[in-house]
Amino acid sequence: MGPGLGAGRGAAAGHRPARSRLRQAGAGPAGHGRDEELSDNSSLRTPSQRIAWTATIVVSTLVFIFLMAPILAIMPLSFSSGSYLTYPLPGLSLRWYDDFITSPRWMNSLKNSMIIGVASTLLSMVLGTLAALGLAQWKSRFKPLVLAFVLSPVVVPGVITAVGLYFSFAPIGLTGSYLGLIMAHTALATPFVVITVGATLQSFDTNLARAAASLGASPLEAFRRVILPLILPGLASGALFAFATSFDEVVIVLFMAGPEQRTLPREMFSGIRENISPTITAAAVILTTISVILLATLEALRRRNERLKGGG
Template sequence: MSDNHAPRTLSQRLGWTGTIVAATLVFVFLMAPIIAIVPLSFSSSTYLTYPLPGVSMRWYQDLFTSDKWMLSVKNSFIIGIASTVLSMILGTLAALGLASWKSRLKSLVMAIVLSPMVVPVVITAVGVYFFFAPLGLTGNYAGLILAHTALATPFVVITVSATLQSFDTNLSRAAASLGAPPLLTFFKVVLPLILPGVASGALFAFATSFDEVVTVLFLAGPEQRTLPREMFAGIRENISPTITAAAVILTIFSVALLSCLEWLRRRGEKLKAAVH
């Protein structure tokens, strides 16, 4: 028995070792381009070259003192926050409606709602441009906010719908039986329990808007250039190490968003455990 057990143990160890090695190689492959950018952002050279001729903070200083870059950062936050708020409202209402709707058309409607995630962004951007142009929604904030809302809302629908799978509808029925109107039931009973899902969807929506560049290329005017749009223009027109500084800031920002998502996930699990 021990002889038969030893080969199995050895094969398991070899399997785990192979898995760890493969996962490590994949991780290095994915992270290498990001890690390579970080030292370049501290280079004293005006060219993106290795080895670094010296260390300098000039590109971060240029990023935070340039009117052009600061305007793009401000535009990204304005458009991102506005589209996130709209997508939170629309996505949450859509998820609640779809969760309680019993119809054979439910799958079709869900597919239509989630279609911005499936359709290539360039096709969506072209369609939005031709739809918005006659309405005067190109070259202004309103058009960009509405377009980003359409792209971000599916993420809210998915996260809220996933949270509603474990939601006990008897709680809302109990509130209604005690005389609570629907609006009060939503804010006092439903929303606190699905809040982690709503917040997670909001983070995904904000990240989608903040990182989006294709729609901005079609709809934005000179005053609505976002940070990704400015980086894209810098790569095409004049490659400056300031772009690497912006990339490092965006990477740190993305890590912060992922940390928030992990915290919300744990909070959601604690709420589910408390309810059950």
């Protein structure tokens, strides 16, 4: 019995190298080829999947054309030498950009947009950051209700918001003033800061703030040295959204602004109604360029944030 058992073990030991060699052979070029073949087969789509993929591409292209067509139609008109918005262009000229730059009316509207936009952005950054920090630390069943109230200016139609602000600000003399417009635009822009900063705080480690406090840092110093650098990407994104919202707002300006607070969108709206001039197309191109710059900056910040997360 002993010799037979030893012979069986020897035979099994003799088979193991053979199996190992077979496995190694399967993992060689032939095995790699089989893996590639399986991968290629798995990447093949069924006819219904190919149809769905093609339909998705077609619909996406049509939506892109639908969104970009107005911009692509306006840009050539801003370089027209004619006095009317017509195609084909009679010639190319920069006269309407020159008219925009040299016109006190257009320059004043651009200045008002910048003043109101920057001021409301700074206020919304402060208020939105405080609200996001408070909501992130608050544990209550009423938190969703409060968050919905804070974000309501994004959901409520602009006309309803404008009417409510008008009847609230008119009795205290804030209509027709820069302060009233800045406060109204801040109410519209703050939710965007709350959203972006709140999303950043979702991945924030609260132990870092506790560690700073245990080392003797005051709450303000802990915020400045620990919390602020970590939420800065979200804060910058929210600031860009806030500025874009304020800079593009026209409904609230129609209700709240006086003759001295006419912003660029308000001036464009009046120009379309009262006197259609190709200068409006130059203003539209400038406004679009500012929006593109803001979006490019936002995308650069997003990619930088992803690289920092990946490196960490």
